[in-house]
Amino acid sequence: MRVTIDPVRCIGAGQCVLSAPEVFDQDDEGVVTLREERPDPAVGDVVREAAARCPVEAIGVETIGRGD
Template sequence: MHISIDSGRCIGAGQCALTAPAVFTQDDEGVSALLPGREDGAGSPLVREAARACPVGAIAVREA
Protein backbone atom coordinates (compact mmCIF):
# COMPACT_ATOMS: atom_id res chain seq x y z
CA MET A 1 0.00 0.00 0.00
CA HIS A 2 1.23 3.51 -0.82
CA ILE A 3 0.19 6.54 1.23
CA SER A 4 0.44 10.13 0.06
CA ILE A 5 -0.43 13.32 1.92
CA ASP A 6 -1.28 16.54 0.11
CA SER A 7 0.42 18.96 2.51
CA GLY A 8 -1.07 21.93 0.67
CA ARG A 9 -4.55 20.65 1.40
CA CYS A 10 -3.92 19.49 4.99
CA ILE A 11 -5.44 21.76 7.65
CA GLY A 12 -3.82 19.99 10.61
CA ALA A 13 -7.00 18.50 12.07
CA GLY A 14 -4.93 15.55 13.31
CA GLN A 15 -7.56 12.87 12.70
CA CYS A 16 -5.00 10.71 10.90
CA ALA A 17 -2.56 10.79 13.82
CA LEU A 18 -5.37 10.00 16.26
CA THR A 19 -6.68 7.13 14.13
CA ALA A 20 -3.38 5.53 13.10
CA PRO A 21 -0.64 6.85 15.43
CA ALA A 22 1.79 4.11 14.36
CA VAL A 23 1.80 5.56 10.83
CA PHE A 24 0.92 9.28 10.99
CA THR A 25 2.22 12.24 12.95
CA GLN A 26 2.10 16.02 12.65
CA ASP A 27 5.11 18.22 11.98
CA ASP A 28 5.97 21.36 13.96
CA GLU A 29 3.47 23.37 11.91
CA GLY A 30 0.65 20.88 12.48
CA VAL A 31 0.71 19.41 8.97
CA SER A 32 0.24 15.66 8.76
CA ALA A 33 3.26 13.53 7.92
CA LEU A 34 4.20 9.88 7.79
CA LEU A 35 6.43 8.55 10.50
CA PRO A 36 9.87 7.59 9.16
CA GLY A 37 9.83 4.14 7.59
CA ARG A 38 6.02 4.03 7.37
CA GLU A 39 5.66 5.07 3.74
CA ASP A 40 4.19 1.66 2.92
CA GLY A 41 1.49 1.93 5.57
CA ALA A 42 3.19 -0.45 7.98
CA GLY A 43 0.41 -2.93 7.28
CA SER A 44 -1.91 -1.07 9.62
CA PRO A 45 -5.61 -1.73 9.02
CA LEU A 46 -6.28 1.76 10.40
CA VAL A 47 -4.58 3.59 7.51
CA ARG A 48 -7.66 3.54 5.27
CA GLU A 49 -9.82 4.66 8.19
CA ALA A 50 -7.40 7.54 8.83
CA ALA A 51 -7.70 8.59 5.18
CA ARG A 52 -11.51 8.52 5.45
CA ALA A 53 -11.35 10.53 8.69
CA CYS A 54 -9.44 13.38 7.06
CA PRO A 55 -11.96 16.25 6.83
CA VAL A 56 -10.35 17.69 3.67
CA GLY A 57 -9.36 14.45 1.91
CA ALA A 58 -5.63 15.19 2.06
CA ILE A 59 -4.64 11.51 2.38
CA ALA A 60 -4.64 9.08 -0.51
CA VAL A 61 -4.10 5.33 -0.08
CA ARG A 62 -3.33 3.12 -3.08
CA GLU A 63 -2.35 -0.50 -3.41
CA ALA A 64 1.33 -0.81 -4.37
Protein backbone atom coordinates in the same frame (compact mmCIF):
# COMPACT_ATOMS: atom_id res chain seq x y z
CA MET B 1 0.10 -0.33 0.38
CA ARG B 2 1.53 3.05 -0.29
CA VAL B 3 0.35 6.15 1.55
CA THR B 4 0.50 9.67 0.18
CA ILE B 5 -0.25 12.95 1.89
CA ASP B 6 -0.95 16.45 0.62
CA PRO B 7 0.54 18.89 3.16
CA VAL B 8 -0.81 21.85 1.21
CA ARG B 9 -4.36 20.65 1.59
CA CYS B 10 -3.94 19.55 5.24
CA ILE B 11 -5.61 21.82 7.79
CA GLY B 12 -3.98 20.16 10.79
CA ALA B 13 -7.13 18.56 12.15
CA GLY B 14 -5.08 15.65 13.51
CA GLN B 15 -7.66 12.95 12.82
CA CYS B 16 -5.11 10.86 10.97
CA VAL B 17 -2.70 10.88 13.92
CA LEU B 18 -5.47 9.80 16.25
CA SER B 19 -6.41 6.94 13.93
CA ALA B 20 -2.93 5.69 13.01
CA PRO B 21 -0.12 7.26 15.06
CA GLU B 22 2.32 4.66 13.76
CA VAL B 23 1.93 6.05 10.24
CA PHE B 24 1.07 9.75 10.59
CA ASP B 25 2.56 12.59 12.57
CA GLN B 26 2.29 16.37 12.58
CA ASP B 27 5.04 18.96 12.33
CA ASP B 28 5.42 21.95 14.64
CA GLU B 29 2.67 23.77 12.77
CA GLY B 30 0.27 20.84 12.86
CA VAL B 31 0.76 19.86 9.23
CA VAL B 32 0.67 16.17 8.52
CA THR B 33 3.92 14.26 8.02
CA LEU B 34 4.45 10.60 7.17
CA ARG B 35 6.29 8.25 9.47
CA GLU B 36 5.75 5.31 7.11
CA GLU B 37 5.19 5.61 3.38
CA ARG B 38 4.85 1.83 3.04
CA PRO B 39 3.19 0.71 6.27
CA ASP B 40 2.81 -2.90 7.26
CA PRO B 41 -0.37 -4.41 5.77
CA ALA B 42 -1.42 -5.22 9.33
CA VAL B 43 -2.28 -1.55 9.87
CA GLY B 44 -4.14 -1.24 6.57
CA ASP B 45 -7.54 -0.88 8.18
CA VAL B 46 -6.55 1.99 10.45
CA VAL B 47 -4.74 3.74 7.61
CA ARG B 48 -7.85 3.53 5.45
CA GLU B 49 -9.90 4.77 8.38
CA ALA B 50 -7.52 7.71 8.78
CA ALA B 51 -7.92 8.57 5.11
CA ALA B 52 -11.69 8.39 5.41
CA ARG B 53 -11.73 10.62 8.49
CA CYS B 54 -9.55 13.35 7.04
CA PRO B 55 -11.92 16.29 6.51
CA VAL B 56 -10.04 17.62 3.48
CA GLU B 57 -9.16 14.31 1.77
CA ALA B 58 -5.45 14.96 2.09
CA ILE B 59 -4.54 11.28 2.47
CA GLY B 60 -4.26 8.83 -0.39
CA VAL B 61 -4.02 5.06 0.00
CA GLU B 62 -2.83 2.98 -2.91
CA THR B 63 -2.83 -0.78 -2.95
CA ILE B 64 0.26 -1.96 -4.79
CA GLY B 65 0.15 -5.68 -4.38
CA ARG B 66 -1.85 -8.56 -3.13
CA GLY B 67 -2.41 -8.23 0.61
CA ASP B 68 -0.35 -5.08 0.64
